[in-house]
Amino acid sequence: MQGRRNFLKLSAGAAVGSLAATLPGTVQAKTCNEINWDENADVIVIGSGFAGLSAAVNAKRQGLGSVLVLEKMQVIGGNSAINGGWLAIPKNPIQLAQGVNDDSPEELVKDQIISGRGMQNEPALRQIAERSLDAYDLCIDTGVKFRDGFNIQVGGHNKARAIRTQHGTGGDITTKLYETGVKEGVDHRLQHYVEDFIMDGQKIVGVKVRKNYRFPDLTTGSSIFIKANKAVILANGGFARNMALREAVDPSLDPTLDCTNALGATGEVTLTAMAYGALPVHMNLIQTGHWGSPDEGGFGWSNALLSIGWHQGVAISVLNGKRFMDERADRKTCSEAIMKNRNPDGSPAYPVVFFNYNNYAKDDRVVRALRDEMAWKVDSLDEIAAKFDIPVAELKRSITEYNKHVKDRKDPLFNRKMDTAEELTGPFVVSRIWPKVHYCMGGLKTDLGARVIDARSMAPIKNLYAIGEATGGIHGEARLSSTSCLECLVMGIVVSETIKADAQGAA
Structure with missing residues (x-):
């Protein structure tokens, strides 16, 4: 068995966000059999935004066993917690109460095809739109409150279908998903930085993690090995705060532009997956918020x-x-x-x-x-x-x-x-x-079940999944307002179903 071949070694003194700190190294790794695992979990989720927290709750509800969420920062939520709390839901109850009866998932997809300018993944958009009410139900079930009577038409949409959380922040959603996860047995760890993947050929079997990490100092904390019995879900978000990577993939992007993202949106986990052969798509499509x-x-x-x-x-x-x-x-x-x-x-x-x-x-x-x-x-x-x-x-x-x-x-x-x-x-x-730099349209290529695709074989990397902004190729050139939260919540549901099906198929 081959271990962490060509893994992404982050040099100890390098600042997070420096491209030099996120290039594949050549350190010789142990084989899987030689690793002394410090602990294990059935499902490991990397990232604690909408996507990661949705995946964690739904993995527990699918009966997948122990679920561990790893967050490198000192707080839960990432970009999701600081966004505006918008959610596009065709046929949501507020919309219907307003008398808007001619909307549908297909109408949302039509709008997204226009904004995607031919680069979008239509089947993925359709899957997300068709399950939008599942995302709404997840919010309601976990205690999220939306503004009474508030449902408006936002940029690029042809219908009023955007609802908003009570306090106008995504934290209204991340807080409730986190609280629900705690009640239902999800283990959440802050200040746990994923340094490397542990591979067995074309299968991920665990992660090397720096616990007690203090962003952005890579010399802090200590390394442990956590085995993943069934799945590793990448929900680490985008890389809009990684200036060197932004410049590398899109030199035309004005480097003086401010950024809406949390400071931790630096994309190292995505680059680690790429070092193991994960196929990147649309990395140069970086969206600004007008x-x-x-x-x-x-x-x-x-x-x-x-x-x-x-x-x-x-x-x-x-x-x-x-x-x-x-x-x-x-x-x-x-x-x-x-x-x-x-x-x-x-x-x-x-x-x-x-x-x-x-x-x-x-x-x-x-x-x-x-x-x-x-x-x-x-x-x-x-x-x-x-x-x-x-x-x-x-x-x-x-x-x-x-x-x-x-x-x-x-x-x-x-x-x-x-x-x-x-x-x-x-x-x-x-x-x-x-405008401010806002959203990375590019990331890892996945199939409709959220399985990460290996560029060398064009087949899924076993037990490795990705959802949310860590993925690429879904929206095309431009993402419509209020659709990221929808995508993340829905794909948290979908990936849990996929993992269950894959686990049953392997049994």
Whole structure:
């Protein structure tokens, strides 16, 4: 039996996120028979976001035995805990109560095919959409609460199907999944960094883990070996915080862009899998969130605030006072349009988005944004022009034209859907926008059951599975808003079913 051949050795003094620290090494490994296992689990889950926690709960419910979740950071949740808590669910109860009866999983897939621009995995998208109500039921069953009556249409979707958690964060979901896992016997370990896989030919049999690891210091903690009796599930997320890897796979991506991700989104586990032959796909497709604000760091409140701005307001270039895009288009379309706004020296000319204040004065999205000064209450167009150095005459002409389009419910400039647009009269809520690196479309290739595909044989690597942002090729060039949470929760269900079927087939 061959052990950790060509495994990913992270040098002790290297900073996490450095590509030099994540290249395959040439250290001679022990064979599997020579390893003294410190402990074992039937199912090992790497990562504690939506995907990992869903997989852990569902693995217990499938009767797969002991389940161990390994999280390298000091808190549960990863990117999932800090996101906006959006979930796209066709035929969800709130949608049906609103009288939206013409939606379906197929309608969601149609929207995703458009945004994927021919690069998407349609069967995978269809599987996820068809099981979206299973994800909703999982949330309700574990105690997640959604906002009463809140179901809206978000960018790139043709129907209002996006619901949102009670507090507007993904932590509302990760907390409940974690609490449920604890009650049902899932073992969660923080500060456990996966250093290497232990392989028996084309089968994973365990992992080498640095316990008591303190991010990002690779000299902390000590190594142990954990045997995986049935499966290892990679739910480690993307690599948007790994600057060297980002540059390597997409040199065109502006390195000055801020990032919405948690600091731990550095992708070493994905690279480890690749070192053992796992097939990567679409690694150069890194999505930016067009709702980013230059006036706050990380994920922030801008995503929530602009769920109003894109629908009820308008985006204006500070360079000429004109509209420049369909505010309700998908992320890729909007991000590309926004980043064309540049000063003569090439620096960003941050566009502004504004909408009427009075209708939303008590909305928590507005209250928080104004409180944290990433948006401002401005009384008139003259004040907007003065505050953001916008040509005032052209700004006023643009808003007069826009208000006519609102009344006509037709946008001849950009063909924006105007059903939610409001005539702009002031006072206004105004924010600046600039995209942030948000989501890795690429990752490991899997089959529909979440089995990781070996590039050398194009067959599954036995007992190795991947779900969520660690996978690639599902959404294509652009992922629609509110679909990542859906994918992660659904695939946590699917992978548990796959592992059960594989275990029964091997018995």
